[in-house]
Amino acid sequence: MNGKRPVFLWSVLIFGIAFLYVPMLLLVIYSFNSSRIVPIWGGFSTKWYGELFDSPEIWEAVSLSLKIATVNACFATILGTLAGLALVRFGRFKGRTLFSGMISAPLVMPEVITGLSLLLLFITMQEFIGWPDQRGFTTITIAHITFSMAYVAVIIQSRLSGMAQDLEEAAQDLGAKPFRVLTDITLPLLAPGMLAGWLLSFTLSLDDLIIASFVTGPGAVTLPILIYSRVKLGLRPDINALATIIILVVAIGVIVAGYIMLRQQKQREREQSMTANES
Amino acid sequence: MSQPVNYNDRPWLDPEAEPFIKVQSVSKHFGDFTAVDSVDLEIYKGELFSLLGGSGCGKTTLLRMLAGFETPSSGSIVIDGVNMNNVPPYERPVNMMFQSYALFPHMTVENNVAYGLKRDGVARSEIDRRVADMLSMVELTQFAKRKPHQLSGGQRQRVALARALVKQPKVLLLDEPLGALDKRLRDQTQYELMNIQERLGVTFVVVTHDQEEAMTLSTRIAVMDAGRFMQIGTPTEIYEFPNSRLVAEFIGNANMFEGRVTENGPDHVAIEGKNPKCDFYIDHGMSIAEGTKVWIALRPEKIRISKEKPANGGINSVRGMVHDIGYLGGTSTYRVQVGDGHLVEITSTNQSRPKDVNPPIDWDEEVFLHWEPSSSVVLTK
Numbered sequence: 001m002n003g004k005r006p007v008f009l010w011s012v013l014i015f016g017i018a019f020l021y022v023p024m025l026l027l028v029i030y031s032f033n034s035s036r037i038v039p040i041w042g043g044f045s046t047k048w049y050g051e052l053f054d055s056p057e058i059w060e061a062v063s064l065s066l067k068i069a070t071v072n073a074c075f076a077t078i079l080g081t082l083a084g085l086a087l088v089r090f091g092r093f094k095g096r097t098l099f100s101g102m103i104s105a106p107l108v109m110p111e112v113i114t115g116l117s118l119l120l121l122f123i124t125m126q127e128f129i130g131w132p133d134q135r136g137f138t139t140i141t142i143a144h145i146t147f148s149m150a151y152v153a154v155i156i157q158s159r160l161s162g163m164a165q166d167l168e169e170a171a172q173d174l175g176a177k178p179f180r181v182l183t184d185i186t187l188p189l190l191a192p193g194m195l196a197g198w199l200l201s202f203t204l205s206l207d208d209l210i211i212a213s214f215v216t217g218p219g220a221v222t223l224p225i226l227i228y229s230r231v232k233l234g235l236r237p238d239i240n241a242l243a244t245i246i247i248l249v250v251a252i253g254v255i256v257a258g259y260i261m262l263r264q265q266k267q268r269e270r271e272q273s274m275t276a277n278e279s
Numbered sequence: 280m281s282q283p284v285n286y287n288d289r290p291w292l293d294p295e296a297e298p299f300i301k302v303q304s305v306s307k308h309f310g311d312f313t314a315v316d317s318v319d320l321e322i323y324k325g326e327l328f329s330l331l332g333g334s335g336c337g338k339t340t341l342l343r344m345l346a347g348f349e350t351p352s353s354g355s356i357v358i359d360g361v362n363m364n365n366v367p368p369y370e371r372p373v374n375m376m377f378q379s380y381a382l383f384p385h386m387t388v389e390n391n392v393a394y395g396l397k398r399d400g401v402a403r404s405e406i407d408r409r410v411a412d413m414l415s416m417v418e419l420t421q422f423a424k425r426k427p428h429q430l431s432g433g434q435r436q437r438v439a440l441a442r443a444l445v446k447q448p449k450v451l452l453l454d455e456p457l458g459a460l461d462k463r464l465r466d467q468t469q470y471e472l473m474n475i476q477e478r479l480g481v482t483f484v485v486v487t488h489d490q491e492e493a494m495t496l497s498t499r500i501a502v503m504d505a506g507r508f509m510q511i512g513t514p515t516e517i518y519e520f521p522n523s524r525l526v527a528e529f530i531g532n533a534n535m536f537e538g539r540v541t542e543n544g545p546d547h548v549a550i551e552g553k554n555p556k557c558d559f560y561i562d563h564g565m566s567i568a569e570g571t572k573v574w575i576a577l578r579p580e581k582i583r584i585s586k587e588k589p590a591n592g593g594i595n596s597v598r599g600m601v602h603d604i605g606y607l608g609g610t611s612t613y614r615v616q617v618g619d620g621h622l623v624e625i626t627s628t629n630q631s632r633p634k635d636v637n638p639p640i641d642w643d644e645e646v647f648l649h650w651e652p653s654s655s656v657v658l659t660k
Contacts, residue, residue: 184394
């Protein structure tokens, strides 16, 4: 019996990992394929990486996507935090239920509908007020902010309601006016939530294909749009190379984050045992 | 605690004294629920005043109204001659120590204590000096650079106290100040709190549900129930002369006997007990009509237990059977069955060792209980 359980557990583990990572591994392997036809192995080569670095189109798409993601993440974090604060800390105000429902609507709305309705909005606006005069960076960013801020608002809301209000009351009691309370107490304590919201918004924006393809215009090609349009014309090895680079960047990010978290946890444990020894 | 008799220590007895905090017919409603129901209260400078009551009695709401976190639905609160109704919490001359301590987790102990002074724009050197003084008073100097989560419960409590006192408030509000500490630490901290209060002369208003804590700490106690004050008085007054069954049962233990007034003389009252059937004789006059139904409260330590029949002919005494004995070391608690199944609790000090008492009182033994004419408290509500 003792021998059986590890075998079962091991096979589950291996199967699970394989399920998740074999597709990616294949992609990485084929990115080093010298043959132009993707599924046929023609020997090891890094020529697709060279081609990738020579293609200005791809770098334009990468930089556009990063710009949109950064601007989006910043605005979504600010607006989402304000929305979360209003929902949790302002008590009952007129239209609160409606507001809280509307804040979370973009989370469940099919992206096709969000994209289509935003496109209609931009067209109507252009007709009546002449802005935005063309679709591209601005429209995609606005579209991304509308749904990213909903995620931020939800994160901030849950963090705030878990945070005892007496800290804010204590600050007021000690003479801090409401705005000081916000900057001295509430925001510093919300910082981890805001960082999480920022990262999530950044990722969501970088990831988004559907909404962006609705509201984009001529000349504004984000990375997902570029990849999708190229793959539509047939599998291409240079896209495999691009995907491999993206996987590498993400993997490094995850490893660094994991390492930092591990270190923080160890530090906390050390501090706790230190306190326990003294008291 | 000894009770000094001059007006300096007991300002509420001085008709000339001006109360420091005046709560005037204050009510607080939350929707349909009335948390505080038209209460009046006067607290004098330098008092350590306790609001005592069970959960949901309105004591915390009243404290939060003093701090300014809640506004009264009606009535007014005056502190040091200024009406506080429209004064926000950050402009009130009061500070509060929260039940959870509410220490800022992202600031060091030092910065927690300094926070209030910084908001007041006190000079840097002055802040450093006052924070250092405060930390040495609560004996936390070596923990100044620690964060709150690196402290033990007792240390956190002292940081919270230092932070609330460093601004030298006119009134310090304490919400269950010892609630989160274990028993041993609580006893010790209780006396520290009293010493600090005495030294600084700040008026303390304490909310607590722990009657022992209220009794040791306070100059006066207000017993609250359902948003109203049941009784306001010194610990001795409230313990020895409760004005209602509720107060008598809430503060300490009390044996309750139902009875009817049979004789009301100028210097004595006689009451016939219903269960057990026995006669109570009280050695002072009262304004109670003959025939009124009353309750008699007898504290467990005011009843004496013996195996011999007392000599006074059955007045203020009753016969019973020992039902339970609890030996607590310093004292013993007897539960004696009298009359028709009524259990009476008696506490007696174990002055001699059990072996020396000859013969000792045992289970299921017949005993006699008796008490002094001044011991019983007659209650009409």
